[in-house]
Amino acid sequence: xxxxxxxxxxxxxxxxxxxxxxxxxxxxxxxxxxxxxxxxxxxxxxxxxxxxxxxxxxxxxxxxxxxxxxxxxxxxxxxxxxxxxxxxxxxxxxxxxxxxxxxxxxxxxxxxxxxxxxxxxxxxxxxxxxxxxxxxxxxxx
Amino acid sequence: xxxxxxxxxxxxxxxxxxxxxxxxxxxxxxxxxxxxxxxxxxxxxxxxxxxxxxxxxxxxxxxxxxxxxxxxxxxxxxxxxxxxxxxxxxxxxxxxxxxxxxxxxxxxxxxxxxxxxxxxxxxxxxxxxxxxxxxxxxxxxxxxxxxxxxxxxxxxxxxxxxxxxxxxxxxxxxxxxxxxxxxxxxxxxxxxxxxxxxxxxxxxxxxxxxxxxxxxxxxxxxxxxxxxxxxxxxxxxxxxxxxxxxxxxxxxxxxxxxxxxxxxxxxxxxxxxxxxxxxxxxxxxxxxxxxxxxxxxxxxxxxxxxxxxxxxxxxxxxxxxxxxxxxxxxxxxxxxxxxxxxxxxxxxxxxxxxxxxxxxxxxxxxxxxxxxxxxxxxxx
Numbered sequence: 001x002x003x004x005x006x007x008x009x010x011x012x013x014x015x016x017x018x019x020x021x022x023x024x025x026x027x028x029x030x031x032x033x034x035x036x037x038x039x040x041x042x043x044x045x046x047x048x049x050x051x052x053x054x055x056x057x058x059x060x061x062x063x064x065x066x067x068x069x070x071x072x073x074x075x076x077x078x079x080x081x082x083x084x085x086x087x088x089x090x091x092x093x094x095x096x097x098x099x100x101x102x103x104x105x106x107x108x109x110x111x112x113x114x115x116x117x118x119x120x121x122x123x124x125x126x127x128x129x130x131x132x133x134x135x136x137x138x139x140x141x
Numbered sequence: 142x143x144x145x146x147x148x149x150x151x152x153x154x155x156x157x158x159x160x161x162x163x164x165x166x167x168x169x170x171x172x173x174x175x176x177x178x179x180x181x182x183x184x185x186x187x188x189x190x191x192x193x194x195x196x197x198x199x200x201x202x203x204x205x206x207x208x209x210x211x212x213x214x215x216x217x218x219x220x221x222x223x224x225x226x227x228x229x230x231x232x233x234x235x236x237x238x239x240x241x242x243x244x245x246x247x248x249x250x251x252x253x254x255x256x257x258x259x260x261x262x263x264x265x266x267x268x269x270x271x272x273x274x275x276x277x278x279x280x281x282x283x284x285x286x287x288x289x290x291x292x293x294x295x296x297x298x299x300x301x302x303x304x305x306x307x308x309x310x311x312x313x314x315x316x317x318x319x320x321x322x323x324x325x326x327x328x329x330x331x332x333x334x335x336x337x338x339x340x341x342x343x344x345x346x347x348x349x350x351x352x353x354x355x356x357x358x359x360x361x362x363x364x365x366x367x368x369x370x371x372x373x374x375x376x377x378x379x380x381x382x383x384x385x386x387x388x389x390x391x392x393x394x395x396x397x398x399x400x401x402x403x404x405x406x407x408x409x410x411x412x413x414x415x416x417x418x419x420x421x422x423x424x425x426x427x428x429x430x431x432x433x434x435x436x437x438x439x440x441x442x443x444x445x446x447x448x449x450x451x452x453x454x455x456x457x458x459x460x461x462x463x464x465x466x467x468x469x470x471x472x473x474x475x476x477x478x479x480x481x482x483x484x485x486x487x488x489x490x491x492x493x494x495x496x497x498x499x500x501x502x503x504x505x506x507x508x509x510x511x512x513x514x515x516x517x518x519x520x521x
Contacts, residue, residue, distance in 0.1 A: 010272040017273045071288035074339025081279030088280045115296040
């Protein structure tokens with residue numbers, strides 16, 4: 001459904017995102033947690049917005065969650081996504097519900113999508129040389 | 142009453158025609174709009190001594206060189222669709238402080254016949270988030286980014302497609318009373334709306350604003366003549382996470398929420414005092430969303446205001462009497478300011494709001510920025 005090899009690859013060495021991309025390569029969903037106050041945060045930021053600490057660690061969480069909101073894209077606008085419709089969802093993680101991860105929701109008829117439905121993430125390699133690993137979300141069985 | 146203190150005024154407004162394709166450069170269009178606004182203000186363009194351009198459109202250097210201006214105040218507001226109303230605020234501050242006498246706000250673009258939106262450079266904040274977290278999942282347009290807000294609202298409060306349809310139809314009905322509107326003379330029925338092709342669910346074709354070739358200009362001055370329209374109060378605000386919508390909490394929180402409260406408190410007025418509202422209508426739902434966030438309706442109650450012609454001329458609150466960005470033109474919100482001024486002067490002919498005295502204008506951009514102004518006519 002996607003032309004995975006054509007999806008533009010961001011700078012995987014970007015220091016703010018590198019631990020995340022290393023995580024997906026290892027089939028782990030890793031998010032940021034403040035070393036001091038232990039607050040999880042997303043998207044990656046240089047500072048904890050609760051305590052202002054810049055000490056950060058990356059912790060793996062189960063790639064399971066529920067659909068918080070979504071859109072069904074009806075016309076192609078992005079490289080690697082010439083076939084429509086496809087679904088972009090925001091997934092609230094079961095382990096940390098205030099963290100929402102953006103990803104494609106697959107293996108489901110878009111008309112059957114419902115907010116709140118349980119989803120499981122799986123890791124999919126993409127990019128011209130399989131250099132990045134994305135997360136696709138499917139309905140939990 | 143707010144009118145007791147010194148207020149900056151909008152003294153001139155101007156625009157070109159708004160079309161799908163105009164065979165003149167964006168630079169020429171911008172100059173035409175500026176010259177028209179200066180004429181409208183009754184000043185020579187050379188009296189313009191302040192410039193606030195719009196990032197990604199024609200630069201202030203172009204206007205300065207074309208009209209041989211000698212500005213003493215220049216500033217750029219990088220707030221996307223929020224920038225028009227925010228520029229009213231900055232221009233007010235400039236003219237009230239004595240930094241300038243006549244500050245020019247302008248837009249000029251080939252938004253329709255030029256490059257497609259997804260192919261133009263993005264000025265959104267948080268570019269790393271866009272590249273690392275969104276583009277890799279095929280999310281790269283405003284329609285997609287705004288669709289997820291609408292979808293969540295629909296889940297929390299319920300939303301009939303026909304409510305969004307009525308927002309589109311009201312805009313088109315107003316545009317059909319406005320000869321300069323890009324969609325003037327093109328009727329839109331509910332059946333047409335419902336048959337619109339899918340762009341980014343729940344948004345279909347007629348939920349999305351236009352792309353336009355054209356230009357517009359507004360002059361804010363330290364002057365208070367009989368025809369000038371006072372900027373009674375104007376404020377800005379930000380969403381809870383200004384550069385990211387995905388993890389914002391509350392999810393539907395936007396900058397307008399704070400901005401509108403600041404203006405209502407400043408003026409000792411409320412939504413019920415407004416004779417009309419010009420709402421930044423990048424997408425249909427954003428009209429409803431902002432009507433709620435600015436206090437014109439309670440949360441989840443915007444549909445009731447929109448029903449039964451409530452936002453049409455003659456309704457409880459006429460909204461976007463020019464047709465807005467949905468049906469007049471995409472000028473990144475500056476055409477909303479132009480329309481408010483013309484309404485308050487009583488220049489709008491068939492689409493005139495009877496005895497319009499107070500008009501609210503919103504701005505919304507860069508995923509979180511909001512701005513809000515109340516403009517007042519002479520009879521306030």
